[in-house]
Structure formats: C-alpha cells, structure tokens
Amino acid sequence: MSQTTQPLTDHYDVKRDSDGHRYLHPLVTGFNLTRIPLLNKGTAFTEDERQKLNLDGLLAPQIDTLDVLAERLYADYVKIEDTLERHVFLRGLQDRNEVLFYALLAAHVEEMLPIVYTPTVGLAVQKFSQIYRYARGLTLSTNNIDRAKQALSNVPLNDVRIIVATDSSAILGIGDQGFGGMAISIGKLSLYTVAGGVGPDKTLPVELDVGTGRADLRDDPSYLGVKHDRLKGEEYLRFVDRFVEATLERFPKAIIQWEDFSKDTAFMVLERYRRVVPSFNDDIQGTGAVVLAGVLNACRLKGETLAEQRVVVSGAGAGGAGVAAAIREGMRREGLSPEDIAGRVFVLDSRGLLTDDRAMEDYKKSLATPKVLTEGWAGTGLLDVIREGKATVLLGLSGVPDTFDEEVVKAAMANTPRPLVFPLSNPTANCEALPEDVLRWSGGAALVATGSPFDPVELNGETYPIGQGNNAFIFPGLGFGAILARVREITDEMVTESAYALAAYTQRLHPGRTFPPVSELADASLEVAVAVIKQALKDGVATEFSIRGLNDDELLDVVKAKFWQPKYLPFRVE
Numbered sequence: 001m002s003q004t005t006q007p008l009t010d011h012y013d014v015k016r017d018s019d020g021h022r023y024l025h026p027l028v029t030g031f032n033l034t035r036i037p038l039l040n041k042g043t044a045f046t047e048d049e050r051q052k053l054n055l056d057g058l059l060a061p062q063i064d065t066l067d068v069l070a071e072r073l074y075a076d077y078v079k080i081e082d083t084l085e086r087h088v089f090l091r092g093l094q095d096r097n098e099v100l101f102y103a104l105l106a107a108h109v110e111e112m113l114p115i116v117y118t119p120t121v122g123l124a125v126q127k128f129s130q131i132y133r134y135a136r137g138l139t140l141s142t143n144n145i146d147r148a149k150q151a152l153s154n155v156p157l158n159d160v161r162i163i164v165a166t167d168s169s170a171i172l173g174i175g176d177q178g179f180g181g182m183a184i185s186i187g188k189l190s191l192y193t194v195a196g197g198v199g200p201d202k203t204l205p206v207e208l209d210v211g212t213g214r215a216d217l218r219d220d221p222s223y224l225g226v227k228h229d230r231l232k233g234e235e236y237l238r239f240v241d242r243f244v245e246a247t248l249e250r251f252p253k254a255i256i257q258w259e260d261f262s263k264d265t266a267f268m269v270l271e272r273y274r275r276v277v278p279s280f281n282d283d284i285q286g287t288g289a290v291v292l293a294g295v296l297n298a299c300r301l302k303g304e305t306l307a308e309q310r311v312v313v314s315g316a317g318a319g320g321a322g323v324a325a326a327i328r329e330g331m332r333r334e335g336l337s338p339e340d341i342a343g344r345v346f347v348l349d350s351r352g353l354l355t356d357d358r359a360m361e362d363y364k365k366s367l368a369t370p371k372v373l374t375e376g377w378a379g380t381g382l383l384d385v386i387r388e389g390k391a392t393v394l395l396g397l398s399g400v401p402d403t404f405d406e407e408v409v410k411a412a413m414a415n416t417p418r419p420l421v422f423p424l425s426n427p428t429a430n431c432e433a434l435p436e437d438v439l440r441w442s443g444g445a446a447l448v449a450t451g452s453p454f455d456p457v458e459l460n461g462e463t464y465p466i467g468q469g470n471n472a473f474i475f476p477g478l479g480f481g482a483i484l485a486r487v488r489e490i491t492d493e494m495v496t497e498s499a500y501a502l503a504a505y506t507q508r509l510h511p512g513r514t515f516p517p518v519s520e521l522a523d524a525s526l527e528v529a530v531a532v533i534k535q536a537l538k539d540g541v542a543t544e545f546s547i548r549g550l551n552d553d554e555l556l557d558v559v560k561a562k563f564w565q566p567k568y569l570p571f572r573v574e
Ligand SMILES: O=C([O-])CC(=O)C(=O)O
Pocket: 118, 171, 172, 173, 260, 282, 283, 425, 426, 451, 470, 471, 472
C-alpha cells in the first residue's frame, strides 16, 4: 500500500523542547491539518506556523488567541435558544476544533453540561440519525464485526486510554436507542476530558450496534443504525468478545467504561470482562458510588448515620441494583451485619418489593428481602414498603416519572421528620418527582437530590440548592485514577473509595450540601482520582511504578500535573 492509502493514525508527535515545553511535530500539513479536529487551531495558527505548515493563504488574515476565539464562539452560542441546537453547535465545534471546544466547555461547565450531557444528550441520542454530521469514534455493527481488528486499526489515535462503550439497550431512563447511543458515549467522554483530565486524544467513544429491538427505528428510513433485531445470547457475546479482543490488541492500555447496558446484559458483560480488561459499569458502579456519597452527606446533615436509615430503592435495573449494593456496603462499613442490612434496604422492581420467594433474574437475588421480614405487611407496593419498612430514604432509579408523588413523600415523612428523597432517573422527563414538589409537600424538610440538573427551589423565603447526584461526579475521577495507576483491574473497593472521597470533598468544602456544585466537577474528580489510586495500590492492581510510596499531597500533585488542559500547543517542523 502506498503511503497515501494508510489510515490516518500518525498525524503528529508530541515532543518536548530543551526547556521541557511541549510542542507538536505535525506529520500532516496544509489544508489537511485544518481538517483534523485535534490539530486545527482555526485562526489561531501563528504567522510563522502558517508559513511553515503550508497554510499561507488558506486562513483569514486575523490571528487570534484561544481566549478570543472562545469568547467569539460563546457570543454565537448564547444566541441559540433551542437546547438541541446548542448541542449540535457544540458538537460541530468539537468535530472542527477540539481544543477550542474544551476551552469553551471548561469556561462554562455549569452552563454547558446540561447541553453536552444530561438532559439534552438524551434528546441528541433520540435524534442522532438526524443530527449526525461527521465521523467520530468507533462503530462496530453486525456489518463489520468480523473485521473488528481492521476497524480498530482505522481509529486515528495511537494511545487510547479510556473507552466509553454502549450497546444502547438502556440509554439513561429512555431505553433502547439503537445507533443513537453513540451520543451518550461521546458526551461521557467530553466529561472525561473537561472534568477528568484525560486528553481528548486518549478517549474513544464506541457504539456496539448489535441491532435494535425497536421496530419504529428499524422502519424509519432516516435511521442510521443496522436494521435488524438485537443480537441475543451466544451471538451477542461473540460480538462483544470480538470488540474486547480487538481493543486489547490495538489499545492495550485502555480502560473500558460500560455504559447504559440493560439489566439483561449489564451484569453479565461486567463480570465477563472486568478481569480481562480493566473496566467498570458506570450505571451499576458509578451511580452506586455517587448515590452512596450523597446519602452519606444527607445523613450527616440530619445528624444521623447511614446505619440508622431504612432505604427504599425504586427500580431494579442496573442503576437500582448498583445503588442498593453500594448502600449495603456503606452500612457494612458502619458495622451492620448482613441480617441487619437485609431489614434496612428494600428494592422494588415494576412488580413491587423483591422478596426471596419470588421468581426473578439471577442478579436480583442478592437484592431480595427475606420473605419472613415482610410477614404481616399490608402489601409489597411502594407505599406499603415505605410504611411497613419505615423507610427514611427514597431513591428513585425506575425511569418512571411521578413515582414519588405526594402520598409517597408524606408516607416517608410519617417515619422521619426529614426524609431523603432522591428522584435520580435521567433525563429530566424520566425523573421520579420534581424537586420543587417534594420540597413543597414536605414543607422544605425533605433532603432532595436529583440525577439531572435542577435550578434551586425557592420556598417560603428560603433557597434550596438541588444537588446533582449524577455519576459524572464519579466516573471521570475513577477512570483518571485507574489510568494513572495503570491498573490491571478496577476493584469494587476502588469504586467504593471514590464514593467516600466525593463525600469527604463535599463535607469539607460544602458542609451544607449533598453534592458539590457542578462547577467543581474537576476539583472533586482530582480527589476521587487520588482515592482511587491509593486503593489500587492497596489492592495490588496498580502497575505504575512512579506512584508507589507517595503521600496524599504528592499523589494530588501527580494527578494535577497530568490533568489535560485545553491549550494550543505550538507547532514545529524540523
Ligand atoms: O448519563 C447520566 O446522566 C447518568 C447515567 O449514567 C444514566 O442516567 O444512565
């Protein structure tokens, strides 16, 4: 094959000058350089670069700085009213000039997170075929899975460290989305960079298009995914095996975050691969950890412990199961026995309380309440469980709006003056209750946190900030710590430590809150990363030598130094 037919995997080297400053040595110049989002600087190419890189005459005469470009883009951005249009605008920028995208995002995290991430990303997933513009990430489908290695070799990156992969079977709370799930992989990775310090050249969104169970998508001529039913059973596993095999070969240092797999595949995929490739499931483990952190903080605000609570988890999918497991682990750490815990954590699916006499999927069995504990109860529906189980904490992971209605909240208030009510499902339309309703019904007494962003609630002259209990507070730091420690495996303890690190961060800096403000996502992630590295060392899964024996402050310095910042590096051709 001639040079020009090679895939574009080597388009630059990052080098250091004699003073240790980084610069880019481009292997591509001229017009092509302006078409590579990781390298394009738009009008910020300097006069010298323009001349040396064959760009002379191709750009506007004006030479801008990154800051000026970001301000100009922001002025355009705010003129757009529709949130999906804003998402498309930002995604377009990401596909054109990636450093500028991250500079803009970093400068407006709180404002733009709801656009690149939940809730707008939910809409972007649903409309993905309509808003699709450029190639980004890796799509494996039944059309090309037999050529997975070739497909991986076409990815224009050489050192991917973090992959977010989805089979789109349970996107957020909105279910099977077929090919559109790619938007969630892209959105999660934007957070890895802006909040988790992983350079965009080290990130790869992956869509595993195994088909869709939705006939409406398959029949839609504008749908861009493969138009057959989902692979199941052996065929499904062989598909994912091939992805993992090809990934291990091409990107041996990569970690995989499994995202939005339905309960039918999430547990199996996690267990099948977590010791083959360092990986974790964001919905089971990330959501579990973030909710544990928020519940610990809310308990402290009440002057109580977690071990004193009685917890109802509404929803037994990946998120619900993960949250129940995390809460149980938290109670175990506070000294409760398995028997004590069994009487304090109640998990409900769409048919009511999981009790051990019921027929159910394997993964639910460990979540079930012993039937004997419910003897004499009036029933096993949500209200019955809250009343009979004396619930003090309500965690919504069902994806069903209005699950936590006034009667439900008042039932919890009969058990405790200040119940924790966390309607956590995403996006906003799938949230179990609106924070302002919960606060109104409880006269401001309930402690409320959600999964999607909500404005503070004003009630009787008081302002209540609504904590965002989203796994965005966990996965960027968890993944970054795992990358820096070069782990062989991501252990459950590493995930649990990330929860305690987030709780500690919040308690230290925002003692009145359940979660930090989203503007501090990156700061919180630094501390999560440190805790994850420490636990990786303790668990003997860290292979990175240079972090051994460092104290907390030294580890924090390492994490900060490695945190990628959006800057245009100078180009040099020798
Ligand atoms: O993406 C989010 O906002 C949180 C999450 O993982 C989910 O809801 O599935």
